[in-house]
Amino acid sequence: MSLPNVEQVLNELAQNLNRYLQEQDIEQPLLIGIRTGGVWVAERLQQILKIEESGSLDISFYRDDFTRKGLHPQVQGSDLPDTVEDRHIVLVDDVIMSGRTIRAGMNELFDYGRPASITLVCLLDIGRRELPIQPDLCGAKLSLSEDELIKLSGPQPLTITLA
Amino acid sequence: MIINPCNVQLTADGRLKHFLTTEGLSKALLTEILDTADSFISTQEREIKKVPLLRGKTVVNLFFENSTRTRSTFELAAKRLSADILNLDIARSATSKGETLMDTLWNLEAMYSDVFVVRHADSGAAHFIAEQVTPNVAIINAGDGRHAHPTQAMLDMLTIRRHKGSIEGKVVAVVGDILHSRVARSQIHALNTLGAAEVRVIGPRTLLPRDIGGLGCKVFYKLEDGLKDCDVVIMLRLQKERMQDALLPSGSEFYKRYGLTVDKLKLAKPDAIVMHPGPINRGVEIESTVADGAQSVILNQVSYGIAVRMAVMAMAMSGQQQERNERAQAQGEL
Amino acid sequence: MRYLHIEQARLIDPSQNIDTVTDLYVAEGRIKAIGRKPESGVVEESIDGRGQWLIPGLIDLGGHLAEPGFAQKGAIASETYAACSSGFTHVCALPDTKPVVDNSAIVQQILEKAQQARFAHVLPLGALTPDLAGEQISSMAALQEAGCVALSNARRPFKNSYVLRRVLEYAATYDILVFLAPDDVSLSASGSMHEGPVATRMGIPGIPRTAETIALAQMLLLIEQTGVRAHISQISCARSLVMLRQAREAGMSITADTPLANLIYTDESVTGYNSLYKVFPPLRTEVDRQALLAAVNAGELAISSNHRPHDVAGKKTTFIDAEPGMSMFDGFLPLAMQLVDKGELTEEAFISAVSTVPAEVLGMEHGLKEGSLFNAALIDPAQERCFRRSHLLSQGRNSPVAGMTLKGAASAVFVDGRRVI
Numbered sequence: 001m002s003l004p005n006v007e008q009v010l011n012e013l014a015q016n017l018n019r020y021l022q023e024q025d026i027e028q029p030l031l032i033g034i035r036t037g038g039v040w041v042a043e044r045l046q047q048i049l050k051i052e053e054s055g056s057l058d059i060s061f062y063r064d065d066f067t068r069k070g071l072h073p074q075v076q077g078s079d080l081p082d083t084v085e086d087r088h089i090v091l092v093d094d095v096i097m098s099g100r101t102i103r104a105g106m107n108e109l110f111d112y113g114r115p116a117s118i119t120l121v122c123l124l125d126i127g128r129r130e131l132p133i134q135p136d137l138c139g140a141k142l143s144l145s146e147d148e149l150i151k152l153s154g155p156q157p158l159t160i161t162l163a
Numbered sequence: 164m165i166i167n168p169c170n171v172q173l174t175a176d177g178r179l180k181h182f183l184t185t186e187g188l189s190k191a192l193l194t195e196i197l198d199t200a201d202s203f204i205s206t207q208e209r210e211i212k213k214v215p216l217l218r219g220k221t222v223v224n225l226f227f228e229n230s231t232r233t234r235s236t237f238e239l240a241a242k243r244l245s246a247d248i249l250n251l252d253i254a255r256s257a258t259s260k261g262e263t264l265m266d267t268l269w270n271l272e273a274m275y276s277d278v279f280v281v282r283h284a285d286s287g288a289a290h291f292i293a294e295q296v297t298p299n300v301a302i303i304n305a306g307d308g309r310h311a312h313p314t315q316a317m318l319d320m321l322t323i324r325r326h327k328g329s330i331e332g333k334v335v336a337v338v339g340d341i342l343h344s345r346v347a348r349s350q351i352h353a354l355n356t357l358g359a360a361e362v363r364v365i366g367p368r369t370l371l372p373r374d375i376g377g378l379g380c381k382v383f384y385k386l387e388d389g390l391k392d393c394d395v396v397i398m399l400r401l402q403k404e405r406m407q408d409a410l411l412p413s414g415s416e417f418y419k420r421y422g423l424t425v426d427k428l429k430l431a432k433p434d435a436i437v438m439h440p441g442p443i444n445r446g447v448e449i450e451s452t453v454a455d456g457a458q459s460v461i462l463n464q465v466s467y468g469i470a471v472r473m474a475v476m477a478m479a480m481s482g483q484q485q486e487r488n489e490r491a492q493a494q495g496e497l
Numbered sequence: 498m499r500y501l502h503i504e505q506a507r508l509i510d511p512s513q514n515i516d517t518v519t520d521l522y523v524a525e526g527r528i529k530a531i532g533r534k535p536e537s538g539v540v541e542e543s544i545d546g547r548g549q550w551l552i553p554g555l556i557d558l559g560g561h562l563a564e565p566g567f568a569q570k571g572a573i574a575s576e577t578y579a580a581c582s583s584g585f586t587h588v589c590a591l592p593d594t595k596p597v598v599d600n601s602a603i604v605q606q607i608l609e610k611a612q613q614a615r616f617a618h619v620l621p622l623g624a625l626t627p628d629l630a631g632e633q634i635s636s637m638a639a640l641q642e643a644g645c646v647a648l649s650n651a652r653r654p655f656k657n658s659y660v661l662r663r664v665l666e667y668a669a670t671y672d673i674l675v676f677l678a679p680d681d682v683s684l685s686a687s688g689s690m691h692e693g694p695v696a697t698r699m700g701i702p703g704i705p706r707t708a709e710t711i712a713l714a715q716m717l718l719l720i721e722q723t724g725v726r727a728h729i730s731q732i733s734c735a736r737s738l739v740m741l742r743q744a745r746e747a748g749m750s751i752t753a754d755t756p757l758a759n760l761i762y763t764d765e766s767v768t769g770y771n772s773l774y775k776v777f778p779p780l781r782t783e784v785d786r787q788a789l790l791a792a793v794n795a796g797e798l799a800i801s802s803n804h805r806p807h808d809v810a811g812k813k814t815t816f817i818d819a820e821p822g823m824s825m826f827d828g829f830l831p832l833a834m835q836l837v838d839k840g841e842l843t844e845e846a847f848i849s850a851v852s853t854v855p856a857e858v859l860g861m862e863h864g865l866k867e868g869s870l871f872n873a874a875l876i877d878p879a880q881e882r883c884f885r886r887s888h889l890l891s892q893g894r895n896s897p898v899a900g901m902t903l904k905g906a907a908s909a910v911f912v913d914g915r916r917v918i
Contacts, residue, residue: 058202061214061477068488070178070481071216077202083210111211186698264814285815286700287770295813308817310700348700374694 006158009123009139010041014048016137017090017121026088026117032057034105035076037094040154041123045092055080057091062104078108085113094152096122096138099131124160126150171293173482175489180482181293181302182475184311185353193356197321199474200467207243207470216477217244220277224250225292226305227283232441233305233315236465237280240472249276264288265295272297277483278476279303286310286345299487301479303472309345315440316349318471320357322464323395326436331358336389336431337380338365338421339399339448342372342410346440347399355379365389366421369410386421393431397438398423398448414447424450428458436460498538500524501914506546506875510553511849512856512864521551523871526914531867544909546875552848553864554586554617554872554910556855558754559649559676559730560804560826562588562619563892564610565603566595571806571892573607577616579826579890580804581917584874584907585617587861588802589676592624593651599624599635601643608644616917618872620859622649622676625664631655634667641673646859649676649730652777662719669725674859677720678730679712679737680778689817691764691779699770701816704779706734713737717744720751728858729753731803733778735788738797752858755789756803758823758897760842761832762786772812772819773895776803790836794846799854802829806893824893827884832898834878834905875909882906 021029031054033042039056046054060075091105102120109115122135126142144150149163172181172188179192206214222241224234234250241248253267271279278301281289286308293302306312323330335354341347341364354362362380364371376382383389390396405411423437437449437459445451454461501523508531509516522530522540529535557580563571573590580588590607592598598607604621611619623640625648627633637648648668655661668675685708690696692703713729717740720727729741732755744751758776763783766774774780792798805822812819825832833851836842842850856863865873883902886894910918 060202061206061216066216066481067484070484071199071477075199075202077205079205080209107215111206111213112209263810264818265810283815285817287817288815290770291815308700309702345700348698372697374697377694378698 003160003162004140004142006160010044010158011048013121013123013137013139014045017045018049020119020137021090024119028053028088029090029119030055030081030084030087031090031092032080032109034059034091034093034101037152037154038092040152040158041094042092043155044158045121053081057105057108059101059104059108062108064100064104080112083113084109084115086116089115089118090121091118092121094122095124095126095150096133096135097126097128099129099133102133103131123152124150171290174486178482178485179475179478180486182313182479183289183293183302183304185313185316185349185356186311187352188356190356190358193317193320193353196317196471196474196478197324199478200317200321200471203470203473204467207466212243213245214243215245217241217246217277217480220246220480221275222246222248222278222280222476223271223274223276224248225253225271225279225281226251227253227281227288228306230282230306233282236468237303237305237472240469240476241278243469244473244476246278246476264291268292268296272300276300277480280305282306284308298490299483301476301483303475303479306345309343309348311349312345313349314468314472314475315346316353317475318464318468319346319350319397319438319440320353321467321471322438322460323436325463325467326460327394329358330354332360333394334361334363334392335359335395335397336363336365336393337397337399338386338389338423340370340401340405341366341375341399342370343402343405344399348378350397351378351380363389363393367411370405386427387430390427390430393435395436395438396423396428396431397440398443400440400442401444401447414444418447422446422448422450423453425452425456428453434458438464441465498524498529498535499541500529500535500538502540502543503546503551503875504543506549506551508551508865509844509848510853510865511845512553512853513866515865516845521865523911523914526870528865528867528869528871531865544875548877548879549908550876550878551865552584552874552876553852553856554874554912555584555851556587556589556859556861556863557585557804558589558728558799558801558855558858559591559622560588560802561591561593561806561822563806564594565606569808570811573610573619574614574616575890575892576804576806576826577611577614577619580802581616581910581912582890582907583826583829584876584910585802585826585829586872586874586910586912587618587620589620589622589646589859591651592622592649593629593653597624597627597629598622598645599627599629599640601636601639604640604643604645615915617912620646622647622651624648625650625668625675626655626660629653632660634664637668637673638671641671647674647676647728650678652678652680652731654680654682658715658719661715662723665719665723665725665727669723672726674726674728676728676730677716678778679709679716681708681712684708684711688779689775690767691781693764693782695764695767699767701767706736706781709734709778710736710740713740717741717749717751721749727751731756731778731801732789732798733759733781733785735785738788738792742797752799752854753797754799754801754855755793757800757825757829757833758803760786760789760793760800760836767816770816772814772816773823773897775816775819775821776823777821790841793850794843796846796849796854798850799858800833800847800850802826804829804891806891807895808892809894812895822895824889824891824896826891827889827896828898828901828903830876830907831882831903831905835903838904871911871914873911874907876905877908878905880904880906880908
């Protein structure tokens with residue numbers, strides 16, 4: 001299976017996002033990346049589209065596997081503007097798989113305030129959903145065999161490898 | 164040969180499972196506590212201050228010694244982690260009727276709690292409880308005798324880090340009743356581990372244990388000498404009882420010699436910060452102008468305290484969880 | 498005449514300067530012959546003493562037997578049995594029982610219990626002051642008549658120098674031997690361990706050396722003034738040894754002992770808040786330990802057990818709350834033999850410190866001589882013993898050897914010729 005070219009996929013995704021925002025009449029989107037991979041992708045999207053406002057979300061305190069795995073050792077904290085109340089949020093993650101990370105991210109966002117809308121943007125969709133959550137915009141879909149995993153490295157250059 | 168008594172705090176792979184003392188913990192682990200606390204600070208500043216991390220867990224405040232302040236910050240910290248909290252003032256309950264410490268513990272264990280926050284008048288009490296309690300319960304030391312007050316020391320470290328960038332290379336002075344201070348001991352260990360250039364203790368001989376230098380600090384009996392070019396000045400609270408125990412003549416003589424006034428503060432670096440674990444005795448340890456002044460970060464310490472306590476509870480619970488999983492796995496494999 | 502024959506044991510008796518491999522014959526409770534066969538009679542029992550030491554029975558100058566009053570911690574029967582297992586044939590029982598040994602009825606009670614148990618002899622120490630309160634003079638003559646070998650303060654304070662002076666003067670009237678353990682309570686009351694770097698690190702209030710030396714100075718001066726016969730119990734500091742030496746050089750006849758624990762452990766043992774090592778007098782530093790060892794080797798200092806059994810509850814709590822004391826009888830012999838093994842004590846100094854010197858202090862006939870009562874221990878330095886918790890002989894749950902396997906055991910112990918171990 002050949003891996004897609006990250007730059008290419010990113011650029012396409014950026015263009016699609018731009019068109020989407022125009023269609024939805026969203027003038028001042030708040031771009032929020034989920035640590036760590038999602039933050040890198042969000043930064044690139046921000047660069048390309050010249051979006052003004054951004055933030056990052058650390059979902060360590062909202063994960064559903066504390067009982068199994070404990071606290072992740074490198075908690076960095078979230079960095080959001082004062083409020084997300086009434087904002088149109090573009091939530092960005094690098095890879096969507098089970099959907100649990102997005103669930104945690106949304107729960108956390110709602111503890112900061114009530115957004116007007118959330119648009120989910122993912123660079124890669126590798127399937128294996130466990131929750132009913134789907135991205136609004138997706139860079140590329142991949143199907144991996146059972147024991148394969150994808151790894152994003154960054155921030156410069158952004159590369160995908162199979163693990 | 165000193166056996167490291169801190170091993171009881173750590174899991175086999177070096178993660179925190181109890182928080183008893185800052186002594187013997189690695190720089191990496193102390194830094195992890197600070198980083199985790201930092202991330203909790205941001206959650207404290209938003210509208211919904213809770214995170215769901217410890218939802219369904221029970222935290223018990225086991226206070227054998229009264230302290231409304233410390234107890235309420237732990238209570239708040241537990242609630243903001245979405246845990247359930249139970250406050251037990253043992254000073255007024257069973258043990259005053261003669262129940263032994265062990266019996267108290269056994270009764271509590273029957274209630275299936277996850278965290279005990281313990282404050283006790285006897286040094287070593289938190290260690291004792293950590294050794295005796297059933298596995299899976301995290302013990303957080305909220306102060307044992309004059310031995311340690313690790314959460315206070317860590318919030319002090321966080322304060323220094325936030326206001327001075329880092330602890331590395333800083334000259335820090337701790338002033339006052341070091342002899343009876345559990346905070347001071349915990350601070351000295353943490354400061355040294357985190358790379359302070361010099362830790363100074365300042366006070367009259369009656370309030371400085373003779374061997375305190377052995378913990379890694381320089382002893383000064385004159386405030387003027389000790390304050391020179393300090394980056395951080397930490398004033399300790401002077402308790403009234405010290406005047407009755409033939410340790411000091413009066414609060415006013417102490418103030419004259421060791422009180423932090425505007426003039427004395429000028430001896431430290433111009434951007435030095437002033438800290439105090441609280442509650443402050445105006446006119447005894449510190450001049451009001453200094454306590455309320457630009458260099459004082461005393462009020463910030465309080466808010467950092469909640470974040471630090473959230474961090475250690477989360478980390479200790481996490482370590483306990485891992486151990487429990489490992490144990491379950493090992494049993495499953497047998 | 499029917500004899501017990503102990504064959505070819507190494508007979509060591511410092512009181513006679515004897516250290517030789519020889520044969521010994523016992524009958525009717527007494528030694529009938531050493532190094533020669535008795536003229537008539539038959540050997541009823543023979544013990545092979547090869548490779549073993551045959552020494553005069555150990556005499557303890559101070560152990561707590563927990564009876565009367567502390568039934569959950571121990572009893573005369575169990576504690577004297579434990580003492581015998583380490584080679585003790587005589588134990589001085591400390592008077593801080595409940596009630597305190599301050600009247601003849603209690604002394605009688607103790608002696609009866611000891612006789613019923615039929616293990617080591619119990620030599621009761623009476624209280625110098627009623628209830629050990631340090632205020633008035635106890636009925637010393639009555640206590641002496643009832644069987645007390647000496648009177649002790651059991652480490653308790655005297656109200657002031659005046660009271661101590663009168664107590665010592667009165668004791669001197671009847672030529673009563675006094676055992677004084679020095680402790681200035683105003684300096685020691687708030688402490689739980691030796692005041693030093695370890696205590697500072699652990700935040701435990703300490704007991705400075707001056708708590709012992711100041712009280713010792715007061716005692717030595719008043720002993721000198723009153724002329725009482727005195728023995729100083731439970732020394733822990735190097736400085737105290739200097740003071741005792743000075744007193745002897747000035748002509749005073751004064752003896753002293755140190756607990757075995759203070760020859761083995763130091764304040765470092767407390768690290769980790771292990772309440773097992775909470776003892777009074779406290780374990781001090783390596784400097785003190787070395788000085789105490791040197792004094793024992795020089796024959797200046799006897800070794801006592803300072804045995805004090807406790808139940809689990811007494812120790813299973815915070816260090817500061819824990820009751821002080823170690824259960825020493827079960828492990829006394831192997832622990833002491835470790836010191837000998839390591840070269841920290843000479844064989845002769847050890848045996849002298851636990852039998853010859855205590856006998857001298859008490860003015861007792863003691864030694865392996867033809868005609869004497871046979872109070873002795875046959876010790877196998879190589880024999881290993883496993884001290885399983887459930888099989889300790891003392892009722893105390895605070896033994897430092899619980900769970901350990903150690904070398905050096907008494908293979909046989911004889912009290913007045915009767916074999917008890």
